[in-house]
Amino acid sequence: MSFISINNLTFKYNRKGYVIDDLSLDIEKGEFVCILGHNGSGKSTLAKLIVGLLEPRKGHIYVNGLDINEEKDGVMNIDLVRKDMGIVFQNPDSQFVGITVKDDIAFGLENRRVSTEEMIDAVNKYSEKVGMKDFLDRNPEELSGGEKQRVAIAGILAMNTELIIFDEATSMLDPKGVREIIALIKKLKGQKTIISITHNLDEANFADRVIVLNKGKITLDGKPEDVFKQFDKLKEAGLDILNNMKLIDKINNSNIDECNKKVIEDALWELSFPK
Amino acid sequence: MNNKIVFGQYINTNSWIHRLDPRTKLVTLFLMMIGVFLISNLYVLLGCLVFFFVVVLTSKIPLIKFLQSFKTIVMLIVFTTLFQIIFNRNGNIIEVKGYLLSFDFTLTWINLAISIVILLIYFLLMRYIKKGKGIIFLIVFFVIMFLQYKLTFGPVIVSSYNIAVFDVGLKTSLLVLLRIVNLLTLSGLLTFTTKSTDLNNGIEGIFAPFKFMRKGISILAMMISIALRFIPTLINESTKILRAQASRGVDFEDGRLKDKIFQIVSLLVPMFVISYKKAEDLANAMEARGYIPGEERSRINVLKYKLGDLFTYVFLIIFLTVIIFFKIKGVI
Numbered sequence: 001m002s003f004i005s006i007n008n009l010t011f012k013y014n015r016k017g018y019v020i021d022d023l024s025l026d027i028e029k030g031e032f033v034c035i036l037g038h039n040g041s042g043k044s045t046l047a048k049l050i051v052g053l054l055e056p057r058k059g060h061i062y063v064n065g066l067d068i069n070e071e072k073d074g075v076m077n078i079d080l081v082r083k084d085m086g087i088v089f090q091n092p093d094s095q096f097v098g099i100t101v102k103d104d105i106a107f108g109l110e111n112r113r114v115s116t117e118e119m120i121d122a123v124n125k126y127s128e129k130v131g132m133k134d135f136l137d138r139n140p141e142e143l144s145g146g147e148k149q150r151v152a153i154a155g156i157l158a159m160n161t162e163l164i165i166f167d168e169a170t171s172m173l174d175p176k177g178v179r180e181i182i183a184l185i186k187k188l189k190g191q192k193t194i195i196s197i198t199h200n201l202d203e204a205n206f207a208d209r210v211i212v213l214n215k216g217k218i219t220l221d222g223k224p225e226d227v228f229k230q231f232d233k234l235k236e237a238g239l240d241i242l243n244n245m246k247l248i249d250k251i252n253n254s255n256i257d258e259c260n261k262k263v264i265e266d267a268l269w270e271l272s273f274p275k
Numbered sequence: 276m277n278n279k280i281v282f283g284q285y286i287n288t289n290s291w292i293h294r295l296d297p298r299t300k301l302v303t304l305f306l307m308m309i310g311v312f313l314i315s316n317l318y319v320l321l322g323c324l325v326f327f328f329v330v331v332l333t334s335k336i337p338l339i340k341f342l343q344s345f346k347t348i349v350m351l352i353v354f355t356t357l358f359q360i361i362f363n364r365n366g367n368i369i370e371v372k373g374y375l376l377s378f379d380f381t382l383t384w385i386n387l388a389i390s391i392v393i394l395l396i397y398f399l400l401m402r403y404i405k406k407g408k409g410i411i412f413l414i415v416f417f418v419i420m421f422l423q424y425k426l427t428f429g430p431v432i433v434s435s436y437n438i439a440v441f442d443v444g445l446k447t448s449l450l451v452l453l454r455i456v457n458l459l460t461l462s463g464l465l466t467f468t469t470k471s472t473d474l475n476n477g478i479e480g481i482f483a484p485f486k487f488m489r490k491g492i493s494i495l496a497m498m499i500s501i502a503l504r505f506i507p508t509l510i511n512e513s514t515k516i517l518r519a520q521a522s523r524g525v526d527f528e529d530g531r532l533k534d535k536i537f538q539i540v541s542l543l544v545p546m547f548v549i550s551y552k553k554a555e556d557l558a559n560a561m562e563a564r565g566y567i568p569g570e571e572r573s574r575i576n577v578l579k580y581k582l583g584d585l586f587t588y589v590f591l592i593i594f595l596t597v598i599i600f601f602k603i604k605g606v607i
């Protein structure tokens with residue numbers, strides 16, 4: 001069985017229509033998957049279902065072969081597999097649990113009863129990685145949205161989970177910050193299983209696999225080079241990137257210097273997926 | 276935008292008090308407060324106060340800042356003390372250089388009218404006065420009383436009611452006053468020198484040895500820390516809402532009762548929705564990171580007692596023993 005196996009998953013909030021509609025998906029250990037989709041297509045909902053924060057109406061989610069919504073001998077399976085899963089949420093404000101940056105990065109480790117020395121090492125190491133080393137004693141009130149996102153990423157990296165889900169983890173960063181963090185995420189490729197909900201072309205192109213979500217269904221699933229050729233289906237999923245893709249192609253084949261290329265590409269990509 | 280609202284009044288001067296373990300500070304503060312309440316001798320209380328202020332000086336906290344923190348409560352203290360002095364009529368009337376501190380007042384239509392005019396002027400001017408409202412009110416109060424003392428001709432409404440200062444009354448009100456000031460000084464000493472994070476760790480640390488109630492305490496400590504973390508955020512949110520509503524034409528400055536209710540509702544409803552949404556997101560984030568309420572957790576901030584803590588505890592024990600000894604002897 002795959003590391004994560006989702007069978008005929010169906011979910012809706014209250015009376016509204018289905019947000020996740022009979023969705024099936026297998027993700028192998030070590031895979032780097034990017035999920036694309038327009039606003040409200042159900043990406044965040046899917047992520048919350050996978051980490052067991054929401055309970056499916058129908059269908060099953062297996063992690064490491066365990067159905068996360070079942071219990072065995074009075075222990076919920078989700079409690080057993082939670083140590084394998086970490087998620088960086090979309091909104092950096094309300095996932096900041098600690099009073100200071102240091103406390104927040106350590107929060108997940110404290111729950112696992114990691115020793116103090118190890119925690120201090122981990123906090124130093126991962127705050128350094130996300131460029132927040134000098135902010136360890138700051139309160140969340142004294143941080144920008146992008147800085148809070150960096151802290152959240154450090155907190156998840158420190159937990160060293162097998163699966164990491166990034167839900168638009170770079171949405172509040174400036175272009176330079178996005179590049180730094182994406183570079184960091186890229187480095188995890190091969191070492192960890194990554195599910196990244198993203199609007200970043202660079203990252204999606206780098207992934208092993210791109211999944212396009214539309215109205216709670218998977219409409220495209222495959223290697224990035226294959227997915228990005230399916231202009232009709234992309235357009236149908238609300239990702240109107242046809243013209244922009246053509247433009248990007250043109251730019252890539254022109255003799256503009258690398259730096260400018262990057263800026264234009266980023267801008268075009270943002271145009272295709274307005275936030 | 277002002278996003279630097281930090282809870283508490285912590286000032287870091289890295290003095291010896293700052294370096295004390297928060298547990299030591301909490302325990303010492305708590306027991307000293309009890310000690311102060313045991314003392315019922317004015318001079319001993321005064322001595323304690325002087326001593327506490329010497330300690331404040333050694334904490335290198337600017338004295339002005341320290342005193343300013345009393346500002347919000349000083350009026351309350353002054354008035355309660357005044358009322359106590361007036362209404363506590365036990366013992367004998369105090370005599371100063373042959374004059375009894377006893378005064379007869381008479382309320383007449385004339386001094387009532389003058390008083391009303393003064394009060395009107397006071398309330399009209401109040402809008403333009405930013406500082407020292409309390410002191411001005413006190414002055415107005417005394418002027419009105421003085422009118423009833425001296426300006427007693429004309430048709431009488433209430434004739435010669437008496438206000439006198441009694442020795443027992445004066446003593447008990449001064450006693451209460453001194454106790455309160457002592458308590459304020461002590462708690463100021465704690466809050467000026469301890470970060471809210473450390474306070475929280477300290478509370479948790481104090482209860483850590485009580486294994487049977489550890490579960491409850493760890494949940495309580497988490498609740499305190501979440502509250503400390505979110506109070507500034509919610510203050511920020513409320514200022515945002517105030518501005519947003521103001522830009523939609525809600526007037527928060529003045530208005531009648533009906534308007535006031537509307538203003539409060541237009542702030543409270545969005546605040547409630549925001550808090551609820553934030554709490555939900557936060558609960559998700561905590562759960563996803565493996566937090567299980569009441570479960571044992573390790574801590575990144577480990578508290579360690581140092582030499583200074585030992586001295587403080589030794590001093591605390593001496594302080595309490597002396598007080599209890601003299602209390603039993605009936606001296607203080």
Ligand SMILES: Nc1ncnc2c1ncn2[C@@H]1O[C@H](COP(=O)(O)OP(=O)(O)OP(=O)(O)O)[C@@H](O)[C@H]1O
Nearest residue numbers: 013014019037038039040041042043044045046090
């Ligand atoms: N807590 C909730 N209660 C009710 N409906 C919700 C809730 N959260 C999301 N929804 C609805 O479910 C749908 C999918 O939301 P979801 O957050 O999964 O979208 P998304 O793909 O992550 O969008 P975005 O790109 O904006 O993050 C939306 O129509 C949204 O309105």
Ligand SMILES: [Mg+2]
Nearest residue numbers: 043044090167
């Ligand atoms: Mg989302």
